[in-house]
Amino acid sequence: MEITIGAVVQGGTSLGYKTGTWRDERPILDMEQCKACGVCVSVCPDSAVHVKGETYIIDYDYCKGCGLCGYECPADAISMVKEEK
Amino acid sequence: MNNTSVMEGSEAVAVAVKACRPHVISAYPISPQTHIVESLARMVAGGELDSQYVRVESEFSAASVISGASAAGSRSYTASSSQGLLLMTEVFYASAGMRLPFVITGVNRQISAPISIQVDHQDTMSLRDSGVIQFYVESSQEAYDTHMAAFKIAEDPGILLPVMVCMDGWILTHSYERITLLEQDEVDGFLPPFQPVNSLDVNDPKSWGSYAEEDMLMEFKYAVHQAMQSGKKRMKEIFTELAQITGRDHGGLIEAYRTEDAEFILVAMGSVTGTVKEAVDELRSEGKALGLIKLRCYRPFPHEDILNAIKGARAVGVMEANFSMGSEGAVSMDLKAKLCGQKDAPLVVSFIAGLGGREININTVRNIVEELEGVAGSDVPQLEPRWVGLNTDILPKGVE
Ligand code: SF4
Numbered sequence A: 001m002e003i004t005i006g007a008v009v010q011g012g013t014s015l016g017y018k019t020g021t022w023r024d025e026r027p028i029l030d031m032e033q034c035k036a037c038g039v040c041v042s043v044c045p046d047s048a049v050h051v052k053g054e055t056y057i058i059d060y061d062y063c064k065g066c067g068l069c070g071y072e073c074p075a076d077a078i079s080m081v082k083e084e085k
Numbered sequence B: 001m002n003n004t005s006v007m008e009g010s011e012a013v014a015v016a017v018k019a020c021r022p023h024v025i026s027a028y029p030i031s032p033q034t035h036i037v038e039s040l041a042r043m044v045a046g047g048e049l050d051s052q053y054v055r056v057e058s059e060f061s062a063a064s065v066i067s068g069a070s071a072a073g074s075r076s077y078t079a080s081s082s083q084g085l086l087l088m089t090e091v092f093y094a095s096a097g098m099r100l101p102f103v104i105t106g107v108n109r110q111i112s113a114p115i116s117i118q119v120d121h122q123d124t125m126s127l128r129d130s131g132v133i134q135f136y137v138e139s140s141q142e143a144y145d146t147h148m149a150a151f152k153i154a155e156d157p158g159i160l161l162p163v164m165v166c167m168d169g170w171i172l173t174h175s176y177e178r179i180t181l182l183e184q185d186e187v188d189g190f191l192p193p194f195q196p197v198n199s200l201d202v203n204d205p206k207s208w209g210s211y212a213e214e215d216m217l218m219e220f221k222y223a224v225h226q227a228m229q230s231g232k233k234r235m236k237e238i239f240t241e242l243a244q245i246t247g248r249d250h251g252g253l254i255e256a257y258r259t260e261d262a263e264f265i266l267v268a269m270g271s272v273t274g275t276v277k278e279a280v281d282e283l284r285s286e287g288k289a290l291g292l293i294k295l296r297c298y299r300p301f302p303h304e305d306i307l308n309a310i311k312g313a314r315a316v317g318v319m320e321a322n323f324s325m326g327s328e329g330a331v332s333m334d335l336k337a338k339l340c341g342q343k344d345a346p347l348v349v350s351f352i353a354g355l356g357g358r359e360i361n362i363n364t365v366r367n368i369v370e371e372l373e374g375v376a377g378s379d380v381p382q383l384e385p386r387w388v389g390l391n392t393d394i395l396p397k398g399v400e
């Protein structure tokens, strides 16, 4: 990075920074149990839960595995499992 | 240009701000600043002023609103005082770092505790390290004129920093003065629309004040300092340009009043300089070689101009309506630092005067000058500030 006036730089660069590599636990969403309430979408600090039509999808590129979604899900539809490589 | 009327100091500022056509004004009430934003609110509500008027829930938000508005390319403004300015402090540091050129009126008022609404300069001077440019004015007319210059200075592509116009609460904001106004076309000619270097744009997203680590942060800070330092010349040009339009020359970064051949020189800022000028005239007529430096610009500190004006003086007395606890008055600290190591440097004495609205009249100034003459002969460095008119009878037990 160069020294710009006011440290103004290109925005939206976090898209290219895949924070998903930090994860040590992976949230698994079970659509069978999901009640489509949207709580997980609103609590995720990384905006990593998306709604696609009728389905809720977790974007593992950015999910850092904090577990908030699983903790808050009223239907116990999200379980956290150990991330293994 | 013969548009003169009698108005309250706050109204004069509001009229000046209106003429500068701000896009966004944020407002949170605190005395003695409130009349300014009240007047602006009336202008917006009455359709005389086409601005977004944002009422917020705290001064932190007031500063944040104009910071964001400025990043979006809007000319933006707010005013505050005392605790309110302190609450804005975090945003001021960030805004200066992000090079956002908004204007704030800092209406001077003491800081708690004890709680007081009276005037001194502790509030605005506590912001001295933030990167906000600061001007201090003697009269409401000077406040009116300085606000026009403030926007132009802030938005100058070589400067790009927030500018604060500091004016004494009550003494200026709540007293009535004859104000000569500029015509709108004169203001428009002097202050063209704001041309931002960067502005928020959904189609080209940018991030302000981006992360900088140990390999870069120092360079960003240096760039802010340099914008202030090299901006001094531009500020003086802008003041001169404005003076040509108004016919009123308040000076550049300082006003040197009868300092040629002066043996003793006082330094002061704000409305008290009017009283000090009277005292200088009186003492001059009694044969004393006395002068005054009115510090119009506190940040950047115009040491070049001050050093030039005090050349040949025996002693300089700095009248300070501020105090840096555990040290002395803040202006003396700057001045002593810049004089250190200079050949034939005059003695500098810090006089703490006017804290919490304590009256300063011509006799107070006479006493200061007498004390200054007394210590000037002794040639001993003056390490302790002098508290003018301190009533030792009412000090708590055990305080010497
Ligand atoms: S685990 Fe945390 S980061 Fe991942 S989807 Fe759930 S809330 Fe978002």
Ligand code: SF4
Binding pocket: A029, A033, A034, A035, A036, A037, A038, A039, A040, A041, A056, A069, A072, A073, A074, A075, A076, A077, A078
């Ligand atoms: S919080 Fe649970 S039930 Fe609600 S949408 Fe998310 S997964 Fe489904």
